[in-house]
Amino acid sequence: MTAPPSSRFVVRARRVFDGSDLVPAAVVVEDGLITAVLDEDAPVADAADLRIPADAVLLPGLVDSHVHVNEPGRTEWEGFGSATRAAAAGGVTTIVDMPLNSIPPTTTAAALAVKRAAAAASARVDVGFWGGAVPENLGALAPLHEAGVYGFKCFLAPSGVDEFGHLDRVQLRRAMAEVAELGSRLIVHAEDPALLGADGALGRGYGAFLASRPATSEASAIEAVIEAARETGARAHILHLSDARSLPAIRAARAAGVDLTVETCPHYLTIVAEEIPDGASEFKCCPPIREASNRDLLWEGVVDGTIDAIVSDHSPSTVDLKRAGDGDFGLAWGGISGLQVGLSAVWTEARERGIPLETILPLFTTGPAAVAGLDAVGRIAPGAPAHLAVFAPDDVVHVDARELRHRNPISAYDGRVLTGRVRRTWLRGEVVFESGADAAAAVARTGDPGGRLLSRSGALVAVGQGAS
CATH class of the missing domain: 3.20.20.140 (Metal-dependent hydrolases)
Structure with a gap:
């Protein structure tokens, strides 16, 4: 699974969560937004193509x-x-x-x-x-x-x-x-x-x-x-x-x-x-x-x-x-x-x-x-930001608190064996996390877009630009 270099790309998966069910679909992303959700094999012109492995699920x-x-x-x-x-x-x-x-x-x-x-x-x-x-x-x-x-x-x-x-x-x-x-x-x-x-x-x-x-x-x-x-x-x-x-x-x-x-x-x-x-x-x-x-x-x-x-x-x-x-x-x-x-x-x-x-x-x-009261997030639909995650429900995860990414290495989940792993996360179409050896390469390819500060009024402020 490689990250497409284009700002316009399509993610295809046999299982995409549409809000109620897991369905085959192709999710078209352009300039950080989801612009269309199509049949899995629908042609999409002028877009880089990414297919999610069959053992994984595409989530919002x-x-x-x-x-x-x-x-x-x-x-x-x-x-x-x-x-x-x-x-x-x-x-x-x-x-x-x-x-x-x-x-x-x-x-x-x-x-x-x-x-x-x-x-x-x-x-x-x-x-x-x-x-x-x-x-x-x-x-x-x-x-x-x-x-x-x-x-x-x-x-x-x-x-x-x-x-x-x-x-x-x-x-x-x-x-x-x-x-x-x-x-x-x-x-x-x-x-x-x-x-x-x-x-x-x-x-x-x-x-x-x-x-x-x-x-x-x-x-x-x-x-x-x-x-x-x-x-x-x-x-x-x-x-x-x-x-x-x-x-x-x-x-x-x-x-x-x-x-x-x-x-x-x-x-x-x-x-x-x-x-x-x-x-x-x-x-x-x-x-x-x-x-x-x-x-x-x-x-x-x-x-x-x-x-x-x-x-x-x-x-x-x-x-x-x-x-x-x-x-x-x-x-x-x-x-x-x-x-x-x-x-x-x-x-x-x-x-x-x-x-x-x-x-x-x-x-x-x-x-x-x-x-x-957040609008648009948490769903895969046209007009929503391209916040996406690839989840592999059969992957086994051995939790080690020292390897978790929060600041202090202590957690009630330390030592537990879990099922299901997040393999990749996109924020507005940019990779912000990828598991395994490809993580550093993914950041190098896409850059670090940074999060944004959200406001009830709907304002979005890019990290590094201050707050409104």
Whole structure:
């Protein structure tokens, strides 16, 4: 498989994901856009020709609407260069950055400008931004909205960093009313602090940590989100659902007309509490990974369409912070580093359950794109940017955290054997990742086009040119 040198080329494959099925097709690309989707063997004049091997699938570039990049301020945890390299290696061509754990957090228009300047220096895929809703900026969210954020994130329990405070129930309703008036959306870390255990050492056993963040806390907070969204008419989104027993409440709220979406993450669909070893704090995240029976119910939510998106919640830190307290689950930093391996991990589990690839693909593409309100991305269609990925569903991947492209060599997926590999990723028709020995040659042929900074207003800014 060689990369065509022309700015006009056609990619032919026996299996192309068209949004619902895998079909034979020829995808015509010109000047970074998809201009036509034709029959697989349709002639295309004046275009370089590329045929995808029969064992691979052509996908739209994936969308990850939940990524913590942390730059500036905590760039030693993760930066835009390393995060977007990992994204490209995982077939992800669009990420939406969370408003923490950077310093400053993205809670003002000025802070957003700082974040955009940091991203402009090194992003290799396209990057959009969430704003933050914290006690200090309630009533003043409009400038951030006008500056182009895709919505506002809040916590209902302590976030783990002092500069990003959480909302109480009264403040939650105020935030909902404000985002409804703006026509925006509120995305919520839903845990009830009244039902969480006290901070501090818990020991090396995972059971104590899991008990400290019970499913009842998540369920209580989700009910509060549903009620506030019902009262205000706001669009609301539940982040990183781990409590599958909250799915009936979400289904009922939607049936009653509440504008509510929900995501889950690869680690909740592929890892279970019963398998987490003592001291293995790389598995710590909030809300926590729960039991196998809970995972089974989450998969029901994936298959029946209740869950709208599968996103990484890539929340890295330094190895020292992840290992703080010598593996004490109460003292270690919480967060899973998995941006690069999300599709492979979920496909491995789906395949074992007899779930077709085309069932999960919308949750990595159009699902998260719709959650963020992103237009055009996540699909292969005329007029869409030529964000594409070649995925080989039968390839075996032995995950080594030292070889993953995010900044710090620690991950809950380290040592796992997965099925499915991204072989190549294009961003607007330019190769930004290629596996194997040809990777360096691909970059030399095509150059490094750089990601762009995305804005809710639709503006696109090339990396290196600053932000509008």
